[in-house]
Amino acid sequence: MTIAELELALPEIFVLSAACVILLADLFIAEQRRGLTHMLAVFSLIFAAILSLRLMLPPGETVYAFSDTFVRDRFGDILKVFSYLILAAVFVYAKHSLRRAGLFKGEFYTLSLFALLGVMVLISASSMITLYLGLELLALSTYALVALDRESRFGSEAAMKYFILGSLASGLLLYGMSLLYGATGSLQLAEVSAALTGGAGDSMLLTFGLVFVVIGVAFKLGAVPFHMWVPDVYHGAPVAITLFISSVPKLAGLALAIRLLDNGLSGLHGDWQGMLVVLAALSLILGNFAAIAQTNIKRMLAYSTISHMGFMLLGILAGTPEGYAAAMFYAIAYALMSAGAFAVIILLSDGEREADQLDDFKGLARRSPWHAFLMMMILFSLAGVPVFLGFFAKWQVIAAVIAAGFTWLAVLAVLMAVVGAFYYLRVVKLMYFDEPEVEHGLVAPVDFRAVLTANGVAMLALGLFSGGLISLCISAFV
Amino acid sequence: MFEWPLLSLLVWLPIFGAAAVVAIASGMPKLVRPLALAVAVLTFLLSLVLYAGFDVSTAAMQFEERSVWIEAFNIHYHLGVDGLSLPLILLTTLIGVLIIIGGWTIQDRPHLYLASFLVLQGLTVGVFAALDALLFYVFFEAMLVPMFLIIGIWGGPNRIYATIKFFLFTFFGSVFMLIALLWLYLQSGSFAILDLHQLPIALNAQILIFLAFLIAFAVKVPMWPVHTWLPDAHVEAPTGGSVVLAAVMLKIGGYGLVRFSLPITPDAAAALDWLVIGLSLVAIAYIGFVALAQSDMKKLIAYSSISHMGFVTLGLFLAFAISRNTGDVTGAGLGITGGMVQMISHGFISGAMFLAVGVLYDRVHSREISSYGGVANTMPWFAMFAVLFFMANSGLPGTSGFVGEFMVILAAFHASFWFAFVAGITLLLGAAYSLWLVKRVFYGEIANNAVAGLKDLSAREWLLMTILAVFVLGVGIWPFPLIEMMEASVANLVEHILQSKVEGS
Numbered sequence: 001m002t003i004a005e006l007e008l009a010l011p012e013i014f015v016l017s018a019a020c021v022i023l024l025a026d027l028f029i030a031e032q033r034r035g036l037t038h039m040l041a042v043f044s045l046i047f048a049a050i051l052s053l054r055l056m057l058p059p060g061e062t063v064y065a066f067s068d069t070f071v072r073d074r075f076g077d078i079l080k081v082f083s084y085l086i087l088a089a090v091f092v093y094a095k096h097s098l099r100r101a102g103l104f105k106g107e108f109y110t111l112s113l114f115a116l117l118g119v120m121v122l123i124s125a126s127s128m129i130t131l132y133l134g135l136e137l138l139a140l141s142t143y144a145l146v147a148l149d150r151e152s153r154f155g156s157e158a159a160m161k162y163f164i165l166g167s168l169a170s171g172l173l174l175y176g177m178s179l180l181y182g183a184t185g186s187l188q189l190a191e192v193s194a195a196l197t198g199g200a201g202d203s204m205l206l207t208f209g210l211v212f213v214v215i216g217v218a219f220k221l222g223a224v225p226f227h228m229w230v231p232d233v234y235h236g237a238p239v240a241i242t243l244f245i246s247s248v249p250k251l252a253g254l255a256l257a258i259r260l261l262d263n264g265l266s267g268l269h270g271d272w273q274g275m276l277v278v279l280a281a282l283s284l285i286l287g288n289f290a291a292i293a294q295t296n297i298k299r300m301l302a303y304s305t306i307s308h309m310g311f312m313l314l315g316i317l318a319g320t321p322e323g324y325a326a327a328m329f330y331a332i333a334y335a336l337m338s339a340g341a342f343a344v345i346i347l348l349s350d351g352e353r354e355a356d357q358l359d360d361f362k363g364l365a366r367r368s369p370w371h372a373f374l375m376m377m378i379l380f381s382l383a384g385v386p387v388f389l390g391f392f393a394k395w396q397v398i399a400a401v402i403a404a405g406f407t408w409l410a411v412l413a414v415l416m417a418v419v420g421a422f423y424y425l426r427v428v429k430l431m432y433f434d435e436p437e438v439e440h441g442l443v444a445p446v447d448f449r450a451v452l453t454a455n456g457v458a459m460l461a462l463g464l465f466s467g468g469l470i471s472l473c474i475s476a477f478v
Numbered sequence: 479m480f481e482w483p484l485l486s487l488l489v490w491l492p493i494f495g496a497a498a499v500v501a502i503a504s505g506m507p508k509l510v511r512p513l514a515l516a517v518a519v520l521t522f523l524l525s526l527v528l529y530a531g532f533d534v535s536t537a538a539m540q541f542e543e544r545s546v547w548i549e550a551f552n553i554h555y556h557l558g559v560d561g562l563s564l565p566l567i568l569l570t571t572l573i574g575v576l577i578i579i580g581g582w583t584i585q586d587r588p589h590l591y592l593a594s595f596l597v598l599q600g601l602t603v604g605v606f607a608a609l610d611a612l613l614f615y616v617f618f619e620a621m622l623v624p625m626f627l628i629i630g631i632w633g634g635p636n637r638i639y640a641t642i643k644f645f646l647f648t649f650f651g652s653v654f655m656l657i658a659l660l661w662l663y664l665q666s667g668s669f670a671i672l673d674l675h676q677l678p679i680a681l682n683a684q685i686l687i688f689l690a691f692l693i694a695f696a697v698k699v700p701m702w703p704v705h706t707w708l709p710d711a712h713v714e715a716p717t718g719g720s721v722v723l724a725a726v727m728l729k730i731g732g733y734g735l736v737r738f739s740l741p742i743t744p745d746a747a748a749a750l751d752w753l754v755i756g757l758s759l760v761a762i763a764y765i766g767f768v769a770l771a772q773s774d775m776k777k778l779i780a781y782s783s784i785s786h787m788g789f790v791t792l793g794l795f796l797a798f799a800i801s802r803n804t805g806d807v808t809g810a811g812l813g814i815t816g817g818m819v820q821m822i823s824h825g826f827i828s829g830a831m832f833l834a835v836g837v838l839y840d841r842v843h844s845r846e847i848s849s850y851g852g853v854a855n856t857m858p859w860f861a862m863f864a865v866l867f868f869m870a871n872s873g874l875p876g877t878s879g880f881v882g883e884f885m886v887i888l889a890a891f892h893a894s895f896w897f898a899f900v901a902g903i904t905l906l907l908g909a910a911y912s913l914w915l916v917k918r919v920f921y922g923e924i925a926n927n928a929v930a931g932l933k934d935l936s937a938r939e940w941l942l943m944t945i946l947a948v949f950v951l952g953v954g955i956w957p958f959p960l961i962e963m964m965e966a967s968v969a970n971l972v973e974h975i976l977q978s979k980v981e982g983s
Contacts, residue, residue, distance in 0.1 A: 105743040107752055301837045359655035379621060385649075386616035395612075399551075399660045407657070421649050425626070433638055474550050 026106030158236025175214025179209030196267025283310030363436025374456030548947030561967030698731030793817025820882025851925025
């Protein structure tokens, strides 16, 4: 291990240090000055973003470190920068919600930062061991976060469910990895890939391993039929935690899929493509139809997540650089949209209960026209209506899947987008066409409103000027 | 010499104007309406500058603007007009002004109402001016958002059903177009519409693409049997919404057919012209009978719109049959010209009829024909205008309604006697339902106290009615400028679509 190698992992080292410092500092910060912990965490993230931006590698360059278990490339760097920024927004949104729910504690920040570290390790993994380590760090921190509200029955139930199903998925993934190790004789993804191109390995063993790995990935993404945990966890966790789960870990899910399936198992593309086709098609169908039946908006967004993961899988299954870039664009766009949508739920909630019923959105346009407008842009973006961000994500994955020769899947995807439009429109209808049941306006701190405004306007701005983000994603796969 | 980016101004001025209207609403509520009107009038004047500078002798795109939008996919912000899009842009900007004047009395959140219409207007001009297929799609879809809000917020009692149906129908139709466009992009590496016109495509691929486009545009036109959203949307929409829907938005379907379906997939269009002609004839005849049976004025006009838009689609697809029958290329453009003229004319007439119903509805709050009778006794001036518009709707010579229908029927004779025969029936039917409505609403004894207490047109309504009457009569008496505008482009289009694109693929 050399100093130069440590320098490659500078962002990870910084985030780890920041998490430890905050863990310690929080012990000495008085209850009423908890805002300081928040500020420390947010500034750490901003600093980490600056650090990663300065260290960002040019397109096409890949550097390995720590005996080839750690990789730095443009794909990872870009994803990390978005992870910091989205997490910073999540912190701002969550503070408002946690404070009212009486959950405003230092643990939230420490656990989230450790989860972020897990995401970063996962993103930069070039060996199956590193990949697994990152994944587990993320998962364990998230289980604890879901149970953050100890008093809540639903929260504990969700955490338990998440923990058991998540452990099962991790076990399956690990088993798949061990089979792959047995077949190829290596844990390094690059060596696995080389071995596969060399024609090594028992094809029976490889297929077995692949099936378990794909199941593990599908569990983590929440793709049908491995989606059962998603609605319950989204519903049971405090809204601030749901907000977290629905944003940054999606970027990790993308990285997990791309590192494993592309960097490691691209030689088996023909095999995993078929599996992903099934996963994507089922996710699109079930996610969208089940979302229509929900009256709880957290559950509705949970099913909508499932369908969005189906869309993201479309890009991955194409197996081309264009497809991966489209999936990456989709993951980033989805994380932004989802963060914004949950932020509006937080905004509508008051101290007593979360505004997690669809009816809580009634007449929002009268109570707060600007926030209704922001939410409308977020919803149309989720529905994939031009000129909002979500449309540009959708057409790219659809183009990738047509280029891969699956025109029928593209037709299915757009039909499901029409089905999906219905339940997003229903929320717009509640906000704009119905009269409010409560008259009082909405209160939120300035920073919350500023970030929400930026988030909502980004739906339009990143849609109108999507060229930059598209080029950025493409540059990750040169 | 510096040239003003006129088309961009026409697209963005109303959109930014809408933002300004909303921005001043809380501070200066009195200025909301004048500002919206100023924006709309300025946009209209700019479109007249466009008209003045337009060269009618060429089919090439004019006033082109082109800059890179999404570099990675070779997508451009590319605008331009030719003889097919210019008349529709002028129609859009004119109707835009009328809507703002017509919406003057809206009381519920007037700034949002006016802003929605301004945004809608800007996006509609964008649809007609876009020369990049993805840009077109973006405008085409984005238009749904303001219209969704207009019907949903200011519409009638059943507005929510109507507006969601409207949105989902159109969204459903257009996603197939997206797939077709992406497929074309993967073949050609370009989203430029003019490049796609030249792209050779095998016949079976053409047929699939043609059908994908047809679903998108047939919903918009709307053609039978995907027309069912229109009567609902029309009945529930506020007056302004109905006017824009009938006068402008339906035309996007017809425009899409001439801009995409015919030139990109001419062989499929030739092979399947029987399908479009058949659906058009069903719309013309069957929907005409349906209109006859309506008791709600707005529904009657909505069905009449579908029937008249059937003329448009009929005219557009006659060229192939004519050239097969006569071997003559020059006469083949007659149907397309007729269809285009019919679109403009229907824009004026349907807009005027909806405004007329709006005038009555504002006073009596009923759309039922049976709530009226003898309106001519209490509102003589209004009756004069309304009778003119309904007469024009039935195709009275001297009004714009006659010109387009006459050209299409003439072209239909060249194609087949039976096409012309069925299409001719509509002249009877159109006269029947239009005049019967006039008789029941305007003539006879004064039916009830509500009618007895009616006041004649206000100055604002006078203005609206006069402007529309001038255009209806103007195009009817002297259609030459309109036909001259589109002549070169139509000739070019006909020449293009009668050449096979299959070879070389």
